Amino acid sequence: MFALADCNNFYASCHRLFEPQYNGLPVVVLSNNDGCVIARSNEAKACGIAMGAPFFKIKSEIEKHKIAVFSSHYTLYGDISARVMTNLARFTPDVEVYSIDECFLGLSGFDNLYEYGKEIRETVIKNTGIPISVGIAPTKVLAKVANKTSKKHNGVMVLQTEAQIANALSDYPVEDLWGVGRQFAHKLIKGGIETAAQFRALPMDWVQSNMTIVGLRMWRELWGESCIPLKTVLDPKKGMCTSRAFGKLTTDYNQLKEATSSYAARLGVKLRREKLCASVISVRLLTNKFGPEALQAYPAITIPLAHPVNNTVNLVNTALFGLKKIYLRGYLFQKVEVTATGLLPETEVQLNIFTAFKGVKHDQVSKVLDRLNLHYGSGTLRMAGEGKAQEWTMKREFLRPSYTTNWNDIIKVK
DNA sequence: TCTGGGGTCCTAGGACCC
DNA sequence: TCTGGGGTCCTAGGACCC
Incomplete structure (x- = not known):
């Protein structure tokens, strides 16, 4: 038997934890750049706000129903998610964290499943404040069905x-x-x-x-035949991508250079955090697909590296080399993507007889970079090429504090 | 003015091997 | 004139997930 535990309206619920005045009121969370709606409280759903609706198109609805609006805040969600998952993991040794707000639990051999489901649900709500639903069934697909059905009842459903x-x-x-x-x-x-x-x-x-x-x-x-096993150990990642739309479209090569440097540096941080190296880097520029059709372009390049890397300087230089190759004058670009593929663990990187590369261990620069940014906050030390003004950064007009991940934002209790 | 980001898996077709 | 059989690997495209 499998259980699927799923947080209800997760992003909206995370914001309500710290601004409880919105409990019982309509709430929406917007995507990056405050682009479209990616989470809604039940009350916002009842107002007819559709999933994925572009924010600028529903502004009048938002005002009419007095809906509270939040920019997305993934650091917050990631932290709250970890709390939820820690609680869930107490109920069985077989746990698959399926997404930021969903978790499969292996319940083979467990009895009184309905009662157990209720206990799981109540524990998470009590310990984290995040409402969840639990669906239990003989297969994962059926557990999904049970979970969704449970949301219309009291949050727990067993299909046996x-x-x-x-x-x-x-x-x-x-x-x-x-x-x-x-x-x-x-x-x-x-x-x-x-x-x-x-x-x-x-x-x-x-x-x-x-x-x-x-x-x-x-x-x-x-039909009740389990074909999709529980994945309790994560497969190694095959690719990693940093891609983000700009706050404003741009034709300016210098701005694209800044953004590309910045995304490549970010990719480096992600690679090092997972102790992986990339052997191939791809760069792609994208125009706004909703814009006038004649001006569309999605130039891309794939660059194999002489040896796998995860250090910031190499990654930034490679990405900039790619950008130079694909840049097209006159196009209004909306986004740049920097992707790492051919990933392998740092410990398996081979040296190259034809280059001066001495191995990942010798990368002191990235180590210092990561340590300073961890201690003093990300962005404290960065490549000069990432720019100072950064006019291309994303729009987050409704951003809330990092209540749980930044000392300066911690809530003060009187 | 303003439309997200980050992934996975499967298939078909082509290039190549002996 | 006649032109096999059995593979692997890679890529692009299309489907899906949250």
Whole structure:
């Protein structure tokens, strides 16, 4: 048996922890650059605010319903998430942290599942203040169904017998199934398949040939056959990407250089934190896909490195070399992406007979950089090329303090 | 004016090997 | 005139997830 624990309206709930005056009121959280809505409280959903709605298009609705608005704050969410996961991990040795707000728990051999689910839910709420729902079922796909269904009841749902499962699937929208995205949903609904029960009744061959082996696994899981195991150990990462839209579009090469340097440096921090090195770096520029069509361009370059690296200076230089190759004059760019692939652990990096590279251990500069930025706050010491004015940084008009991760922002109790 | 960021997996097709 | 069989690896594109 598997449980899926899922935080309710996670980002919105994180903000409410520190500004409880918004409990019971509509709240939305915006994406980077305050672009579109990525989280909504139940009250905001009831106001008709759609997931993914562009903020500038719904401003009048926001004002009309007096909806509280927050810029996204991933440092905060990451920290609160860790608290939730720590609590969940007390209930079973088999834990898979599936995303920032979701966790699968292996409950094979456990009894009284409904009672246990209730205890899990109440413990997390009591210890962290974050409301969660718990769905329990024989497979992960069914645990997802149970979880979603539980949100309309009291937050805990067990689907164990075939009768319980069939009943839950009978009115479960096919597009809400885990593994059915926009394309498949469209195709299925066009063919008259609207519920999970109808999907489960389809012939196996049809599912395999139209939805590949992935769809077939999901189909079998709906019949109670577990095909997607619990991943208690994380697979090594295959790629790592830093990409962010600018606060303002730009044609200016110098601004692109600053942004590219900054993203490459950020990539270095992420690589070193996970003790990985990259053997390939890619850089891509993107124009605004919503802008006038004639001016679109997505130039990109992939650069194999002489030896795998994770030091800031190398990464920045490589990324800038790529930028120079792909830059196009006259295009209004909205975003630059810097991607590292061919990742391997620092300890497995080979030296190169043809270069002066002495190995990752000798990278004192990055060590000092990381140590200073950890102690004095990120951005304290950075490459000059990252710029001072940084006109391209993202818009975060509704940003709240880092209540749990910055000493200066800690809440004062009178 | 203003439309997110960071990932995974699978398949088909092409280049290449003996 | 006749032109096999069995592989691997890589990439692009398309689907999906939160």
